[in-house]
Every structure is written in C-alpha cells, then in structure tokens.
Amino acid sequence: MKPTANLFVLVFLVGLGAFGAVMSLTFRHLEAMTLPLVLSSVLLVMAAVQLALGFRTGGRKASDTPARAGTEARVAWSRLGLVVAVSLGFFALITLLGFRIATLVFVFGYLRFLRQRGWSVSAGFAVAVTILIYLIFEVALKAQLFKGLLFGG
Amino acid sequence: MIEAYGQALGFLFQPTTLGLIFVAILVGLVIGILPGIGGLVGISILLPFLFRMPAEVALSFLIAFHAATPTSGSITAILINVPGTASNIATTIDGFPMNQKGQGARAIGAAVTASAFGGFVPCFFALAMIPLLTPIVMNFKSPEMVMLVLLGIVFMGSFTEHGVSKGVMSGILGLLLALVGQELVTGVHRFTFGTVFLVDGLGLIEVSLGVFGVAEMFDLLTKRQAALSVGRMERKLSHVFEGAKDVFRHKWLWLRSTVIGYIVGVIPAIGAATAVLVAYAQAKQISKTPEKFGTGCVEGVIAPESANNAVASGDLLTTMVLGIPGGPFMALFLGAFVMVGVVPGPRMMVENLPLGLTLLLGLALANIIAAAVCFFGAPYLARVASVHIDFVFPVTLALIFAGSFLARGATPSMIETIIFGICGFMMKRFGFSRPAFILGFVMGDLLENYVLLSLQVAGPLFFLSPISMGLLSTIIIVLTLPLWRKGFARLRSFRGFKGA
Numbered sequence: 001m002k003p004t005a006n007l008f009v010l011v012f013l014v015g016l017g018a019f020g021a022v023m024s025l026t027f028r029h030l031e032a033m034t035l036p037l038v039l040s041s042v043l044l045v046m047a048a049v050q051l052a053l054g055f056r057t058g059g060r061k062a063s064d065t066p067a068r069a070g071t072e073a074r075v076a077w078s079r080l081g082l083v084v085a086v087s088l089g090f091f092a093l094i095t096l097l098g099f100r101i102a103t104l105v106f107v108f109g110y111l112r113f114l115r116q117r118g119w120s121v122s123a124g125f126a127v128a129v130t131i132l133i134y135l136i137f138e139v140a141l142k143a144q145l146f147k148g149l150l151f152g153g
Numbered sequence: 154m155i156e157a158y159g160q161a162l163g164f165l166f167q168p169t170t171l172g173l174i175f176v177a178i179l180v181g182l183v184i185g186i187l188p189g190i191g192g193l194v195g196i197s198i199l200l201p202f203l204f205r206m207p208a209e210v211a212l213s214f215l216i217a218f219h220a221a222t223p224t225s226g227s228i229t230a231i232l233i234n235v236p237g238t239a240s241n242i243a244t245t246i247d248g249f250p251m252n253q254k255g256q257g258a259r260a261i262g263a264a265v266t267a268s269a270f271g272g273f274v275p276c277f278f279a280l281a282m283i284p285l286l287t288p289i290v291m292n293f294k295s296p297e298m299v300m301l302v303l304l305g306i307v308f309m310g311s312f313t314e315h316g317v318s319k320g321v322m323s324g325i326l327g328l329l330l331a332l333v334g335q336e337l338v339t340g341v342h343r344f345t346f347g348t349v350f351l352v353d354g355l356g357l358i359e360v361s362l363g364v365f366g367v368a369e370m371f372d373l374l375t376k377r378q379a380a381l382s383v384g385r386m387e388r389k390l391s392h393v394f395e396g397a398k399d400v401f402r403h404k405w406l407w408l409r410s411t412v413i414g415y416i417v418g419v420i421p422a423i424g425a426a427t428a429v430l431v432a433y434a435q436a437k438q439i440s441k442t443p444e445k446f447g448t449g450c451v452e453g454v455i456a457p458e459s460a461n462n463a464v465a466s467g468d469l470l471t472t473m474v475l476g477i478p479g480g481p482f483m484a485l486f487l488g489a490f491v492m493v494g495v496v497p498g499p500r501m502m503v504e505n506l507p508l509g510l511t512l513l514l515g516l517a518l519a520n521i522i523a524a525a526v527c528f529f530g531a532p533y534l535a536r537v538a539s540v541h542i543d544f545v546f547p548v549t550l551a552l553i554f555a556g557s558f559l560a561r562g563a564t565p566s567m568i569e570t571i572i573f574g575i576c577g578f579m580m581k582r583f584g585f586s587r588p589a590f591i592l593g594f595v596m597g598d599l600l601e602n603y604v605l606l607s608l609q610v611a612g613p614l615f616f617l618s619p620i621s622m623g624l625l626s627t628i629i630i631v632l633t634l635p636l637w638r639k640g641f642a643r644l645r646s647f648r649g650f651k652g653a
C-alpha cells in the first residue's frame with residue numbers, strides 16, 4: 001500500500017514531536033522544560049494516532065485527502081518549486097543590491113521574461129512599484145530599507 | 154465608564170485618526186475586492202507597518218480595515234459571481250442573478266446599505282454587553298486563563314472541514330514554535346541550534362507574513378487563475394438608491410440577519426462564512442416567496458450582507474474580553490494586540506477600557522464610511538478586480554519582504570518568511586488550520602506564563618477550580634464532538650433499521 005502525501009506530513013509531525021520531546025529533556029531547568037515537553041509529547045501522540053488510522057484505512061480515509069479535491073486543481077509541485085525559486089531569487093537580489101534596485105530588477109524581470117508582458121508595461125510597472133515601496137517605507141514610515149551588500153549594507 | 158467613552162470619542166474624532174481610518178478603509182476596500190487575496194493576507198502585510206504606531210492608532214487602523222473588506226467583497230460577488238472574501242459567498246446566490254437581469258446597481262446598493270447598518274448597530278449590542286461581562290471575567294485568574302487559551306485553540310482548530318485532530322495539531326504546533334528562543338525566567342536557549350538569530354525567537358510578523366501572505370501568493374500562482382473580466386457596471390445612482398431603499402422595505406429581515414451575524418460572531422471560531430449561510434437560510438425560510446431565492450431576489454442579498462458585517466463586533470468583543478478570537482482574522486488581530494503591548498482577555502476591559510471602546514466605536518464608524526465610499530465608488534472599485542495575478546504577485550512579495558526585513562532589521566527574516574510561506578502552503582493543501590496555528594503561536598508565551606504561575610500558586614492540580622473545570626469540560630466536549638455525532642448517527646440508523 002502506497003502512503004498518500006498526507007501521511008508523509010503526519011510522519012513529519014511524528015518526527016517533529018519526537019525531536020521536540022527529546023530536545024526538551026536536555027533543557028537544564030524544569031520551568032524551561034515543562035511546556036515544550038508536554039506540547040511535543042501531545043503532538044507526537046496525536047500525529048502517531050492519525051498516522052496509524054491512516055495506514056489502517058489504506059491511506060484513503062476522508063480526512064487524509066488533501067484539502068482541495070474534486071474540481072480544485074491538483075497540486076503543481078513543479079510550479080511551487082518555480083515560485084519558491086523566484087522568491088529566493090528576489091531575496092538574493094535584495095541581499096546583494098538592496099531593496100530599491102532589487103525591486104526594480106525583479107519586477108521588470110518577472111513581468112518581462114517570466115510572464116512575457118511588453119517592455120513598456122514591465123518597465124513602467126517596475127518603476128511604479130519601486131517608487132511605491134520608497135514612498136511607503138522610507139518617506140512615510142521613515143524606515144531604512146536594506147541597501148545591499150554591494151552598496152555598504 | 155462615561156470618562157472612558159469621552160476618551161474614546163475624543164481620540165476617534167481627531168483629524169489624524171479620521172484620516173488614518175479613511176486610508177485603512179481604502180486599503181481594505183481594495184484588498185476585499187481582489188479575489189483570492191482577502192483580509193488575512195491584508196492584515197499580515199499591514200502588521201509590519203503598525204508596530205511603529207501607538208497602540209490605539211494601530212488597532213483602530215486594523216479594525217477599520219476589517220470593516221471594509223466584506224463590504225467591497227460584495228461588489229465582485231454581484232458583478233462576476235466571485236466572492237471577494239469568504240463572507241461574501243452567499244451574496245453570489247442572488248446577487249449575480251440580479252446583475253444578469255440588469256439589476257446589478259440595485260443589488261450593490263442593497264448590499265452596501267445592509268453592510269453599513271449591519272456593521273453599525275451590533276457595535277452597540279457589544280458596548281451594552283461590556284458592563285455585564287466585566288464582573289464575570291474578573292474572576293478569571295491564571296488557571297482559568299490556561300484553560301481559556303486551550304479552549305480558544307480547540308475551538309479554532311475544531312471548526313474546520315478537515316477534522317478536529319488536524320486543527321488541534323496545528324494549534325499545538327503554533328504553541329511549540331512560540332517557545333523557540335531564550336526562556337525569559339531561566340535564560341535557557343530552546344531550539345535555537347546555536348544561532349544568534351533564533352535567540353530572540355521566531356517573529357510574529359515574519360511568521361504571519363509567511364503563513365498567510367506568501368502562502369496565498371504561492372497558492373494563487375500554482376493555480377494560475379486567469380484574469381477576471383468585470384465589464385462595465387452601470388452608474389445610475391438612482392438604481393443604487395433603489396437598492397438602499399430595499400433594505401428599509403425589508404427592515405425586519407435586516408434586523409434578524411444582523412442579530413444572527415452578531416450571535417455567530419460572539420461564539421468563538423465559527424466565523425462569518427457560517428453566519429452568512431445561516432442568515433440566507435433563515436431569509437429563505439421566512440420569506441413569503443422562497444421559490445424566488447436563487448433567481449435574483451434582493452432579500453437574498455440583504456440577509457448575508459447584514460450578517461457578514463455584524464459578525465465583526467461579536468468577534469471583537471469575544472477577542473477583547475476573553476482573549477479567544479472569534480475567527481481567523483481575529484487570531485491575527487490578537488497577535489497585533491500582543492505586538493503593541495496590550496494583553497487581550499479578562500483584564501483588558503478593566504485596565505484598557507478606553508481602548509476597547511475606541512475599537513468598537515471605530516468599527517461602527519468605519520462601517521458607515523466604507524459603505525459610503527462603496528456606494529459612490531463601486532464602478533471604480535469594480536475595475537480593481539480585473540488586475541491580473543501577474544501584477545499582484547511582485548507588488549505583494551515586495552511589500553512582504555520589506556515588512557519582514559523591517560520587523561528585525563535583519564535579512565534572515567525574509568528567509569524565515571519564505572520558509573513559513575512553504576509551511577503555510579502545505580498546511581492549506583493538507584487541511585491543517587492556519588488560524589489555529591497562528592493563535593497557538595501568538596498565545597504560546599502567555600500560556601507558558603499562565604501555566605508556570607498556576608503551578609506556583611496552586612500546584613499541579615490548578616485546574617480544579619470551578620471555572621477551570623467548566624472550561625476543561627467544554628474542551629473535552631468539543632474534542633469529542635465528532636465521536637458524539639457518529640454515535641448519534643449510528644443510533645438513528647439502527648432505530649431506522651429496527652423500524653423497517
């Protein structure tokens with residue numbers, strides 16, 4: 001019997017509960033140990049029970065099915081991977097170039113090369129978003145956004 | 154009490170406060186009308202801006218935002234059969250058919266007017282309940298607070314479609330993650346893995362931005378929805394006013410639906426989506442022409458739109474007085490309270506009464522202003538719904554990253570947000586309750602304080618006080634409710650079999 005993806009999530013939670021319980025036992029003081037140990041143990045037990053029930057019903061129990069079923073689109077894992085990669089790319093740009101330049105480059109690049117929007121629409125929107133971020137954070141909130149490692153951030 | 158009202162009104166009617174409330178309403182109207190975004194994403198994006206403001210300003214801003222989102226969400230529900238928020242679902246049943254019959258403007262007039270009065274009047278129900286509730290909740294000490302927090306998590310986790318156990322596990326996970334970092338009393342580093350960044354623990358802003366903001370963006374992009382075509386909405390104000398008059402013609406329907414919404418709001422964790430369906434069902438049952446429901450009947454718009462705005466004041470009362478959020482939005486609102494240094498719960502109405510009154514009165518005011526803006530600006534707001542996700546995603550991500558960075562002024566906060574974005578996406582896909590998770594995360598530190606205090610004062614059997622036992626019994630009943638339902642269903646089928 002092949003476990004469903006939902007069962008893998010439960011296995012993860014069992015592992016997390018066990019890890020939390022074991023780590024809690026290493027905390028020096030009783031006050032620091034009490035609640036993490038109790039919570040980890042409860043999580044471990046609940047996840048283990050759900051996992052056992054899931055295996056008993058062959059991984060096909062109603063509550064084991066993903067939240068979206070029927071007419072909803074199936075999970076596009078490759079699409080999720082791409083979106084996460086794009087987000088990490090934006091993070092990398094911010095780290096190197098700072099918020100202002102990174103926002104300009106990211107928004108333009110995303111619209112022009114990933115979404116195939118026109119040059120003028122992509123460039124215009126990128127400039128507008130950058131100005132918006134600048135006005136909201138640096139002017140209105142007087143907050144200093146990260147300047148980027150290449151610019152002394 | 155009168156002095157507290159004076160302070161609340163004095164603060165609310167300052168020009169800067171009114172200006173900020175107006176900005177919050179505009180933001181709420183835009184967010185409410187963008188399908189797939191919703192109030193939860195909006196509040197998580199707003200949180201980083203707010204912790205720099207004084208408590209009354211920040212919370213008034215948020216409550217005004219909350220008042221506006223269901224009001225504008227009715228516009229897309231009526232024009233294109235897509236609810237702007239979950240609380241506008243029932244509006245599509247009759248609102249969209251009304252639009253198809255050329256009565257879209259009338260439907261919007263009815264929806265907006267029902268929302269205005271449905272949101273305004275229950276605030277005064279809530280204000281009237283405060284002096285009645287205060288003496289009761291004054292008896293709540295640390296042991297009772299432990300039970301109350303656990304009850305809130307159980308409620309929040311139970312009222313999901315994917316099983317009580319998943320909801321409760323989500324809450325426990327949130328509680329556990331709240332304990333990451335340096336324990337304040339003993340100084341022990343818990344789950345920090347030797348990193349300096351985690352000594353301060355996980356941040357509410359980063360976690361909520363990830364679990365709601367980033368997760369929703371990931372979800373929308375993986376579904377690759379096409380842009381919505383709104384078309385042109387007729388701009389005859391006379392038709393919009395006709396809809397407003399309909400609410401006065403059906404004033405008893407409006408009142409019943411408002412009361413239903415308020416009561417559902419007071420009961421923790423039920424939420425506006427349930428309130429609107431109950432209100433719609435009662436409207437159809439009591440109507441002299443129930444066969445017209447679903448074909449474009451204005452009563453089918455008035456009932457749910459009154460209820461969805463009425464929920465907010467009941468929600469807010471329960472959140473402030475008991476510290477148990479009335480719904481998912483209030484779980485994050487609870488986080489906002491903690492962030493600005495206000496502890497919601499029984500003591501809030503004693504120590505922070507002017508703030509509580511400010512929020513309820515602010516909610517009432519915001520409902521009226523939001524409705525007025527929608528009334529005249531609906532055709533323009535409707536165009537916002539056509540904005541494609543291609544443009545929404547980069548703006549939202551930029552705001553999320555900027556907000557996340559500002560929380561601690563450290564770039565690893567953005568990685569934390571992405572990680573929790575992936576977690577939030579997984580939670581949504583596999584039926585775990587994100588509101589229960591966030592509630593657990595927000596209340597984790599407080600729960601630990603209450604537990605340690607209770608153990609010090611009353612020992613391990615601290616839960617034996619009458620109120621604690623009552624709350625514990627409620628927790629057990631809610632947790633075992635699915636078993637009771639199964640048992641009764643079996644008993645009924647057995648009796649039916651015997652009868653046959």
